[in-house]
Amino acid sequence: MRKKLSKVIAMILAIATAASVTAGCSKSDTGNAPAASEATTSEDSNITTKDGFFYSKEPVTFSMLFSDNSAYPYKDSWEFFKILQEKTNVKLDLTIVPMSDYNSKRSVLIASGQAPEIIPKTYPGSEDQYVTSGQILPISDYVNEMPNYSKEVKEWNLADDLKTIMQADGKYYVLPELHESFVQDYSLCVRTDILKKNNIKMPETWDEFESMLKQLKTLYPDVTPFSDRWQFGATMQIAGPAFVKTPTGLKGTDADWSGSPLYYNKDKDNFDFYPTMQEYKTELAYFNKLVKEGLMDKESATQTSDQAINKFVTGKSFVISCNAQQLKDYRKKMAANLGEGNFEVEKLNILSGPAGKNISGNRLENGILITQKAKEDKNFKTLLKFVDWLYYSYEGQEFCKWGVEGTHFTKDGNNYKLNDSYTLPDYGLNPDAKNAKDFRKDLGFASGVFILSYGGPNTLAYSYMADEDKKFSENVSKTCTLLPNAPKIAYDEDTKESQNMLESTLKDYMNQMSYKFILGQADLDKDWDSYVKTFDSKGATKYLETANAAYQEQKNK
Amino acid sequence: MIIKSKGYKTFRVINVFIMLLVIVITLFPVLNILAKSFSDLKNLTQNTVSIIPKGFNVDTYKTIMGDMDFWNDYKNTVIYTVLGTIISLVMTTMFAYALSVPRLMGKKFLTAFVVFTMFFNGGIIPNYMIVNGLHMRNTVWAIVVPGAISTFNLIVMRTFFEGIPKELEEAASIDGMNTYGILMRIIIPLSKPIIATMVLFYAVGMWNSWFSAFLYLDHTELLPVTIYLRNLIAGAMSATGADADSLGTVSVNIKYVTIVLTSVPILCVYPFLQKYFVQGVMIGSVKG
Numbered sequence: 023m024r025k026k027l028s029k030v031i032a033m034i035l036a037i038a039t040a041a042s043v044t045a046g047c048s049k050s051d052t053g054n055a056p057a058a059s060e061a062t063t064s065e066d067s068n069i070t071t072k073d074g075f076f077y078s079k080e081p082v083t084f085s086m087l088f089s090d091n092s093a094y095p096y097k098d099s100w101e102f103f104k105i106l107q108e109k110t111n112v113k114l115d116l117t118i119v120p121m122s123d124y125n126s127k128r129s130v131l132i133a134s135g136q137a138p139e140i141i142p143k144t145y146p147g148s149e150d151q152y153v154t155s156g157q158i159l160p161i162s163d164y165v166n167e168m169p170n171y172s173k174e175v176k177e178w179n180l181a182d183d184l185k186t187i188m189q190a191d192g193k194y195y196v197l198p199e200l201h202e203s204f205v206q207d208y209s210l211c212v213r214t215d216i217l218k219k220n221n222i223k224m225p226e227t228w229d230e231f232e233s234m235l236k237q238l239k240t241l242y243p244d245v246t247p248f249s250d251r252w253q254f255g256a257t258m259q260i261a262g263p264a265f266v267k268t269p270t271g272l273k274g275t276d277a278d279w280s281g282s283p284l285y286y287n288k289d290k291d292n293f294d295f296y297p298t299m300q301e302y303k304t305e306l307a308y309f310n311k312l313v314k315e316g317l318m319d320k321e322s323a324t325q326t327s328d329q330a331i332n333k334f335v336t337g338k339s340f341v342i343s344c345n346a347q348q349l350k351d352y353r354k355k356m357a358a359n360l361g362e363g364n365f366e367v368e369k370l371n372i373l374s375g376p377a378g379k380n381i382s383g384n385r386l387e388n389g390i391l392i393t394q395k396a397k398e399d400k401n402f403k404t405l406l407k408f409v410d411w412l413y414y415s416y417e418g419q420e421f422c423k424w425g426v427e428g429t430h431f432t433k434d435g436n437n438y439k440l441n442d443s444y445t446l447p448d449y450g451l452n453p454d455a456k457n458a459k460d461f462r463k464d465l466g467f468a469s470g471v472f473i474l475s476y477g478g479p480n481t482l483a484y485s486y487m488a489d490e491d492k493k494f495s496e497n498v499s500k501t502c503t504l505l506p507n508a509p510k511i512a513y514d515e516d517t518k519e520s521q522n523m524l525e526s527t528l529k530d531y532m533n534q535m536s537y538k539f540i541l542g543q544a545d546l547d548k549d550w551d552s553y554v555k556t557f558d559s560k561g562a563t564k565y566l567e568t569a570n571a572a573y574q575e576q577k578n579k
Numbered sequence: 580m581i582i583k584s585k586g587y588k589t590f591r592v593i594n595v596f597i598m599l600l601v602i603v604i605t606l607f608p609v610l611n612i613l614a615k616s617f618s619d620l621k622n623l624t625q626n627t628v629s630i631i632p633k634g635f636n637v638d639t640y641k642t643i644m645g646d647m648d649f650w651n652d653y654k655n656t657v658i659y660t661v662l663g664t665i666i667s668l669v670m671t672t673m674f675a676y677a678l679s680v681p682r683l684m685g686k687k688f689l690t691a692f693v694v695f696t697m698f699f700n701g702g703i704i705p706n707y708m709i710v711n712g713l714h715m716r717n718t719v720w721a722i723v724v725p726g727a728i729s730t731f732n733l734i735v736m737r738t739f740f741e742g743i744p745k746e747l748e749e750a751a752s753i754d755g756m757n758t759y760g761i762l763m764r765i766i767i768p769l770s771k772p773i774i775a776t777m778v779l780f781y782a783v784g785m786w787n788s789w790f791s792a793f794l795y796l797d798h799t800e801l802l803p804v805t806i807y808l809r810n811l812i813a814g815a816m817s818a819t820g821a822d823a824d825s826l827g828t829v830s831v832n833i834k835y836v837t838i839v840l841t842s843v844p845i846l847c848v849y850p851f852l853q854k855y856f857v858q859g860v861m862i863g864s865v866k867g
Contacts, residue, residue, distance in 0.1 A: 092814030095648055096799055117797045120806050122813035130794060133704045136711060332624045358621040 069407050075109040076411035076418070082401045084408070085138035087131070088116040089124045089471055093448070093463075100466030105426065112408050114140075132157045132393070139396035139405060142471050145388045146187045149196040152391070153189055154515070159392045160193035167403060168410035170418075171197070178202050183385050183507055190512035192579065198389035199413060201477040206372060206381050206498045208256055211344040211352070215366040224368075228264060228308060228375045235317035238340055248312065249319035249339035251330035254540070255279030256343045258305075263382045263505055264375030265305035266296050273533050276327050283528055284569060286508030293508070293573065295566045297532040298554045304376060306539040307546050314542060323537050335359050344369065346491050369494050372502050381498060382505045387474050412472065419482055422472040430461070438485045449475070449486045511573050524565045531560060616640075616835035623832055639836045648799065649807060656786065656803040663723040663785040668777055670727045671736055672770075676762050678733075679740035697730045703794070710795055721795035722803075723785075732780055739773040740766060775855035779848070786845045808837040 068079050090096045096118050107113050117138050119127045125148065131137040132152050152158045165172055175181065180200060187194045210231075217224065217234070220241055225231040238247040250257050253274025259281075262270030268286065271279030285296040296302050312318035319339065322330070334342040335355040344352065349367060356365045372381055390413065396405050412418040424431040424438055432439050440451045445458040446468060452458060462468045476483045476495075484492050513521055535553055538544035544553070610630040615623065619634030627633060643649055677683055678690060701709075706725065715721040743766060751761050767774070789805035796802055812833060 090799060090810065092810040095646075118799050119797070120793070120802070120810035120813075122806075122810045123793045127793060130703055130707055134707045134711065136707070332626060335624050355620060355624050358619070359624055 068401075069404055073109065074417045075421070076112075076408055076415075077109070078111045078401075078404050078408070080401075081111050081113065082404055083113040083115050084140055084396075084399075084401075084405050085115045085117065086140040087124075087128060087138050087142065088118050089121045089143045090118050091121050091470055094460075094466075094469065095463075097464075097466070100464075102422075102425075102466030102469070106421075110408065110411075112404075137393045137395065139393055139399060140409060141391040141393065143388050144196050144391050146196055146198055146384075146386055149187075149391060150189070153195055157394050158195050159394060159397060160189075160191070160195055161197045161390075161392055162193045162195075164392075164406055167406045168414065170410045170414035171200075174200050174202075174414055178385070180385060182509075185509040186384060186507050187386065188510055188512060190514060190576075196389045196391055197409070197413075198386035199474050199477060201385040201387065201474065202480045202483065203499055204381070204383045204385050204504050205476045205483065205495050206383065206502075207345045207476070208260055208343065209345075209369045209372060209494070210257065210260070210341055211349055211367050211369045213340040213365060214368045215364075216340055218366070224370065225373060226371060226379075228261070228373045231370075231373055232308075232312065232317065235312065235341070236315070239315075239317055242340075245337075246319040246339060247317055248322070248341040249325075249330055249333045250322035250341075250343055251325075251327040252276055252279065252343060253324065254309075254322045254537075258309075258536075260343070260372065261305060261309075261375065263377065263380035264373060265308070265377055266299060266301040267377045267380060267382075267505055268296055268508075269382045270296065270302060270305060272536055273529070274323075280529055280533065282508070283525065283532060284508065284511075284566070286506065288506045291577075292570050293511075293566065295557075295562055297528070297536075298557055298562065301377065303546060303550060306536060308375075309540045310542055310546060313540060320541055323541055331355065337365075346488075368490075371494075372498055379502045380505050381502045384507055387477055416479060416482075419473065419478045423468055423478075423482055423486065425461070425465070425467050430467070436481045436485070450488045509573070511569055512576060513568075513572050517568060517572065521565065521568060524561050527560055528557065528562055528565060531556065612835045612838050615832055616839045618832065639832055640840075643811070643833075643836060643840065649804065651800060652802050652804040652807040655801060656805065659719065659722050659792075659803055660782055660785045662719065663727075664778060664781045666723050667727045667729070667732075667781045667785075668774070671729070671733050671777060671781075672767070672774070673762075674728060675733050675736035676740055676766060678737045680758075681745075693730055693733060707794060716795050717797055717801060722788075722791050726791065729780070729784070732777055736773055736777060739770065743769055771855045775852045779852055782848060783845055786841075804841065808841060812837060 070077050070079065088096065096116075103114060115138070117131075124143065128137070128141060128144070129151070132141075132155060135157065137157065149158065165175075175184065178200065184194065184198075187196060187198065189195060212224075212234075214224070216222075216238065220237065222234055222237050223230070225234045235247045238245070253272065253276060255272040255274040255277065256279050259269045259271030259279045262268055266285060269281055271281060273280045283295060283297055284293040285299065287294055309318065313320060319325075319333075330339075330342060331352065333339045335352055336359050342352070349369065352367060353365075356367070372379065374380075390409060392405070392409070396402055399405060412422070424440070427433060430441055430444060432441065440446060440461065442452060442455055443458055444461040444465070445452040445455040446461040447453040448462065449468070451461070459465060474483075475486050476491075484495075487495065535544060539546055539549075539553075607630065611628075614630050614632045615628050616639070617632035617635055617637065618628045619636040622628050622633035674693075678686060678693075680686075683689075700706075710716055710721050710725060715724065747765055747769075748761050751765050756764065787805060789803060789809060792801075792803050792806055
C-alpha cells in the first residue's frame with residue numbers, strides 16, 4: 023500500500039516536471055510567422071543616416087547581452103552608450119554578464135526563451151548547440167538586409183571562410199565579425215640579446231631553428247635553450263602547417279590546442295586523417311630529435327605555463343611560445359628579474375618546414391547571434407540595419423574603436439591619434455598621459471563586445487597595433503602562405519554524435535602517443551606501424567570514410 | 580583520581596606529536612597563500628616564497644580594494660549571507676521539527692517528498708523559468724529563497740531532534756504547553772549545538788555561492804563579491820591577446836589575494852560559534 027502511494031507521488035512529480043519543461047519550450051514557438059510584411063513599408067522610411075551615423079527616426083530600444091570584462095568593468099555612466107544613443111536614436115537595453123560565465127548564461131537564456139535580441143561575442147562553433155532549438159535566426163537568410171556586411175564579405179573574398187560555419191541546412195546562424203587580413207598572433211619568441219652577443223642569425227626555417235638551439239647549447243651548456251609552455255600544444259599547432267599543411271595542436275592540461283584530426287586536401291577536395299600521415303611522422307621525429315639532443319626541455323610537455331615562464335624570465339631558457347600580450351607580460355617579469363636593459367625578446371617569424379612556409383587560420387571571429395525574439399520585434403529591420411552599421415560599416419567600426427573625430431581622435435590619412443586627454447594603455451596609446459581619462463575603463467569605447475582589436479579593415483586593425491606587432495604581422499603576411507580553410511562537415515544529428523564520440527577517442531590516442539613519440543617514450547621506427555594499426559582498430563578508417571561521404575553528399579546538394 | 584601510568588605518558592607524547600604535525604600540515608598552505616599575497620613579482624616568478632612574504636608589496640590589494648565595485652559587491656555578499664542564513668535556519672528548523680514528531684500525519688509522505696529532491700531535480704532551465712515566472716529575477720529573493728532548505732541539513736537536524744528524549748516534550752505538554760511552546764522553549768534551547776552547526780553550514784555555503792547569483796542577477800550592482808573576484812581572475816588568467824587585462828603585476832598573485840580577501844571574514848565566524856559546540860547538555864535530564 024505504502025509503496026504504491028510513493029510510486030503514485032513519483033509519477034505525479036515526474037509528469038509535473040515534464041509538463042513544465044515542455045510548456046517552456048512551446049511558448050517560444052508562438053507568433054513566428056507574421057510581422058515581416060506589415061512592418062516593411064513603414065520601417066524602410068524609418069532608417070536614414072545622419073553625420074555618417076546610422077539614424078532611426080523613431081526612437082527604438084533593442085535588448086542585448088553584454089560580456090562584462092574585468093579589465094574594464096561596465097559602468098552606467100559610460101559615454102559610449104550615451105553618444106551612440108544620441109547619434110543613432112537607438113537605446114541598448116543590456117543584460118550584463120561577467121565574462122567568466124558568459125557562455126553558460128547565454129545557454130540558459132536561450133534555452134529558457136529569455137535571451138535578449140542581440141547576442142554578441144559568440145565564437146563560431148559554439149552556436150551549433152542552439153541551432154535545433156529554433157531560438158536563433160539563420161542569419162544567412164537576412165544578409166541581403168545588411169549591405170555593409172555583404173560588401174565586406176565580397177570585397178575581402180570571405181565566401182570560402184563562410185563555408186566553415188555552414189550548418190547541415192546550408193545556412194549559418196552566427197554573424198561573424200570579419201578580418202580583412204588574417205593576423206597571426208602566436209609564435210615562438212627568443213632572447214635576441216643572446217643571439218646578437220654570439221652572432222647567431224634569427225632562424226627562418228625549422229632546420230635553422232635547430233642549429234640556433236645547438237649553438238646556444240654549446241655556448242651555455244647548463245641551459246636547456248627551449249623550454250615551452252602550454253604543454254607544447256601551441257608550438258605543435260604553429261609547426262603543423264610547415265610539416266603537414268594543417269594545424270597539429272595538442273591538448274595540454276592548461277588549454278586545448280588540438281583541432282580536428284582531419285586534413286583538408288584542397289586539390290582533391292576531400293579529407294585525410296593526418297595523425298597517420300608520413301608528414302606527421304616527420305614532424306614528430308623533428309621534435310623528438312630536439313629532445314634527444316637536449317635542446318628542448320622534456321618538461322615542456324608536463325610543466326605548467328607558470329613554471330615555463332619562470333624559467334624563461336629568469337634566464338634558464340631562451341625560447342618559449344608567446345602571443346603579443348604574453349610577450350609584454352614576459353618583458354615585465356624579466357625587468358623585475360634580470361633588470362631593465364639586460365635583455366631583449368622578439369617574436370620569431372613563422373618558420374618554414376618541408377611543406378613550405380605556411381600559416382593556417384580563419385578570418386572569421388566571434389560574432390553575433392540574433393534571436394527569434396528580434397524577429398517578433400516590430401523594428402526587426404531597423405535592428406538588422408543597426409547591427410550591420412555598428413559592426414560592419416567603416417564608420418561604425420571606427421566609432422567603436424576611436425570614438426568621434428575631433429572629440430576623441432584626429433586622423434591624418436590612415437594614421438589615427440587619440441586626443442591627449444584620453445589614454446588607452448592596453449594598446450600603447452598615450453600610455454603616460456597625465457590626468458587623462460581611460461578611453462576604455464572610463465568611457466566604454468574599445469570594448470571587446472564591439473570591436474576586434476586586430477580585425478576589421480586593415481587600416482583599423484593596424485591602427486591598434488604596436489609598431490613591433492605591425493612589423494611582425496606584415497612580415498608574416500608577406501612571407502607566409504595562408505592555407506585554404508577546411509569547410510565544415512555538417513553531419514546530420516545522429517552521425518554527428520557518433521562522429522564526435524569517435525573523434526574524441528581518436529584524438530585522445532593521438533595526443534597520448536604524440537607526446538610519447540616526442541619525448542622518446544615510444545620509438546618512431548619500431549612503434550609507428552603498431553600506432554597506425556591501433557588507429558585502424560579504434561575506427562579511424564570508418565571515421566574518415568563517414569566524413570568524406572558526408573562531405574560529398576553536402577557538396578552535391 | 581588520575582593515574583599517570585607509563586603507557587599514558589607515552590600516549591600523551593605521541594598524541595601531542597601527531598597533533599602538532601596535523602597543525603603544521605593544515606597551517607602551511609594557509610600561511611603560504613598569505614605570504615604569496617604580500618610578495619612581489621620577482622620573488623613570485625622565482626618561486627622562492629614559502630611562509631614569509633618576500634619583497635613586501637600590496638599593489639594587488641590596493642588595486643582590488645580601491646575599486647568601489649568591490650566594496651559594493653562585498654556589501655551584497657554580507658546582505659545575502661545574513662538574510663539567507665536567517666531564512667534558511669528558520670525554515671529548516673520548523674520543517675525538521677515537524678518531521679521529527681512521530682504522531683505527525685503524512686510523515687512518511689513528507690519525508691519521501693524531501694528525500695526525492697536529493698535524487699532528482701528539475702535542472703537549471705526549469706528552475707530559471709520558475710524564478711523568472713515568480714518575478715524574483717534581479718532581486719535578493721532569487722538568491723535566498725530557492726535554496727533555502729538544504730535536504731542534507733534538514734535530515735541532519737531532524738535526526739538530532741529525534742534524539743531529544745520524548746519524555747521532555749511529554750512533561751512540557753502535561754504542564755500545558757502547546758506544540759509551538761515546546762519548540763521554542765524546550766527543543767530550541769536544547770539544540771544550540773545543531774543550530775550553531777547549521778548557521779555555519781548555511782553561512783559558509785551562502786558566502787561562497789555564486790551560481791544562483793550568476794544565473795538570476797543581470798545587473799553588476801547586485802552581484803556578490805564571489806562573482807566579482809571570479810571575473811577578475813578570469814580576466815587576469817586569459818591568454819588571448821585581444822581582451823587581455825591591463826592589471827599587469829597584479830595578475831601574478833591575484834589568486835592568492837582573492838583567497839585571502841574572501842576567506843578571512845568567514846573564518847572569523849568560527850570562534851564565535853565554537854562555544855556552542857558543547858556535548859552533554861542533556862545528560863541527566865531524564866531520570867528513572
